[in-house]
Amino acid sequence: MMPAPAPTLPPSPARQAAFPVGANPWIWHSPVTTEVLELLLPRLAAWGFDCVELPLEQEDDWRPRMVGELLRSTGLTPAAVIAVMPPDRQLVQAGRLTTRATRDYLLRCVDAAYEVGAPVVAGPMYAAVGRTWRMDEDERAAAYAEWRDNIAPVVAHAAAAGVLLAVEPLNRYETSLLNTVAQTVTALDGLPGETIGVALDTYHQNIEERSLPGAVRAAAGRIAHVQVCANDRGAPGADHLDWPGFLGALDEAGYRGPLCIESFTAHNATIAVAASVWRPLASTQDAIATEGLAFLRRVMPVPSRPSRPPTPTA
Numbered sequence: 001m002m003p004a005p006a007p008t009l010p011p012s013p014a015r016q017a018a019f020p021v022g023a024n025p026w027i028w029h030s031p032v033t034t035e036v037l038e039l040l041l042p043r044l045a046a047w048g049f050d051c052v053e054l055p056l057e058q059e060d061d062w063r064p065r066m067v068g069e070l071l072r073s074t075g076l077t078p079a080a081v082i083a084v085m086p087p088d089r090q091l092v093q094a095g096r097l098t099t100r101a102t103r104d105y106l107l108r109c110v111d112a113a114y115e116v117g118a119p120v121v122a123g124p125m126y127a128a129v130g131r132t133w134r135m136d137e138d139e140r141a142a143a144y145a146e147w148r149d150n151i152a153p154v155v156a157h158a159a160a161a162g163v164l165l166a167v168e169p170l171n172r173y174e175t176s177l178l179n180t181v182a183q184t185v186t187a188l189d190g191l192p193g194e195t196i197g198v199a200l201d202t203y204h205q206n207i208e209e210r211s212l213p214g215a216v217r218a219a220a221g222r223i224a225h226v227q228v229c230a231n232d233r234g235a236p237g238a239d240h241l242d243w244p245g246f247l248g249a250l251d252e253a254g255y256r257g258p259l260c261i262e263s264f265t266a267h268n269a270t271i272a273v274a275a276s277v278w279r280p281l282a283s284t285q286d287a288i289a290t291e292g293l294a295f296l297r298r299v300m301p302v303p304s305r306p307s308r309p310p311t312p313t314a
Contacts, residue, residue, distance in 0.1 A: 018251050018303040020050035021296050022079040022260035023289050024227070030055075030264075030271035034062040041074045047290055051079040053227075053260045054118060057086075059108045064115035071116070079258045080166065080225050081113040083123030091150040092127050092143050092177060099150055106154045114161040120257075121158065122166035122199040122225040124175060125151065126187075129274070132176040143177060144187040151191070159195040166199035166224035171207040173276075179208045181218040188222065197224030201262065202241060206231045212242050216249035223255045227262040228296070234281035235288045236261060237295030244299060251301050261292045 025032045025040050032055045044052055054067065071078055089102040109121045126147050135143060151165075158165050167188065169178040178184045184198050198219040202212060209215040216223070230239035237243065264275040265285050271277070282288045 018247070018301050019226075019256065019296075020077070020079075020258040021293055022051035022053055022258045023049050023293075024053040024055065024082070024260055024262040026055060026265070026271060026275075027261070027263045027288050028265055028285050030268050030274075031057045031061050034066050037062060037067055037070055041070050041076055044289070045074040045076050047293060049076065049289075049293060051077040051258050051260070053079050053082050053122075053262065054112075054116065055082040055084060056109055056112055057084045059105065059112075064112050068116050078113075078116050078118035079260050080120035080122045081109050081116070081118050083109045083121055083125050085124050085126075085128050087128045087131070090127055090131070091125070092147050093133075103150065103154060106151075107157050110154065110158045110161050110163050110165075113163045118163070120164045120166050120225045122168060122227075124168045124170050124178070125154070125165065126167065127175055127177050129170065129174050132172075132174075135176065140177075147177075147187060148191060151196075155191055155196050159192065164194075164224050165196040167196065168199035168201055168225075168227075169204060169208070170201075171204045174204075179204075181205070181209065181215045185219065185222060193222055197222040199225040199227065201227040201229075202236075202246065203227075203229050203231070203233055203262075206241060212246040213249035216246060216253055216255075220253040223250070223253060223257075225257060226250065226255065226259050228259045229261060229263050229288075229292070230281075232281060233263050233275070233277065235263075235292040235295065237292065237299070238282070243295075244301075247299060247301055251303060256303065259296055261289060261296075263288045 023044055025036060029036045083106060090098050091102050106125055113121050167184055169180055169184045172179050178187060181198060188196060205212055205215040228236050230236055231241055263281060264271050264277045
C-alpha cells in the first residue's frame with residue numbers, strides 16, 4: 001500500500017548534525033521495485049531526509065541506473081543496499097549449491113551498491129532470518145569459521161569495489177548465530193576491518209544487549225551502518241530507549257554514517273509475516289518516518305570530533 005501525497009514539513013533548525021538521517025522503503029512497501037522508488041524518493045526528499053536504504057530482495061527488483069537517476073534528481077544519497085536472507089539463502093551449515101547461490105546473490109548486492117553509488121551493503125549475511133539451532137561453544141566456533149570461509153569471496157569483491165559490508169546481529173527469535181555485538185565482532189575476527197564491519201539495529205540491540213551505549217562501545221572501530229526504530233519497531237522516540245546515550249556513544253565512537261529508520265507495514269502480507277508485524281506501529285506509516293525524523297534531528301548531538309573510518313583489525 002503506497003502512502004498518500006507528502007505534506008510539507010517545517011524546516012529543521014540550521015545546525016551541524018552528527019549524522020545524516022535516512023529511511024527504508026519497507027516502512028511502506030515490499031518488494032522495493034524501481035516503480036516504488038519512483039513514487040517514494042520525491043516524498044522522502046520533500047520531508048527532509050538525507051538518504052535512503054535500498055533493499056534488494058531479488059536481484060532484478062530495481063535497476064541501478066534508473067535508481068541512480070532518481071537519486072540525483074531528488075538530491076538523496078544511497079545509504080546502503082540491504083541484503084535480504086530468506087530461507088533459501090545460507091552461508092552456514094548448508095549444501096554447496098545453496099552456499100554458492102547465496103554467495104552469488106551477495107556478490108550481486110555488492111555490484112548493485114557499486115553501480116548506484118551506495119557505500120555499504122548491510123544485513124544478516126550469514127543465515128536465513130528465522131533459522132535457529134542449538135550450538136555448544138565448539139560448534140559455534142566452527143560455525144563462525146565456516147562463515148568466514150564462505151563470506152571471504154564476497155569480502156574480496158567488496159574490497160575491489162570500494163564497498164563496505166555491514167553484518168547485522170539479529171535477536172534470538174530470528175537467528176541463533178549472531179545475536180550480540182560481541183558475538184559479531186568475534187565472528188569477524190581475521191576479516192579486514194576496512195571492508196567488513198558491524199551493522200547496529202536498535203530493535204535487535206534493545207532485546208539482546210544490556211544497554212544501547214554499551215553495544216555501541218563494543219562495536220567501536222567496526223561500526224559500518226546503523227538502523228534505528230522504537231523498541232516495538234515504531235517511530236524512533238515513541239519508546240523507552242536511551243537515545244541520548246545511544247547517539248552520544250555513536251558520536252564518541254567516531255561514527256559519522258547515517259541513521260536509517262527501518263520499520264515495516266502491517267498492510268503488506270509478505271512483509272508483515274516476515275517481520276512479525278501484527279498491528280499498526282503508528283497512526284500512519286508516514287508518521288513512522290516523519291515523526292522519527294523530527295525526533296532524531298531534535299535529539300541529535302553536534303559532532304564532537306571529525307569523522308574517522310573503521311579501524312582495520314586484520
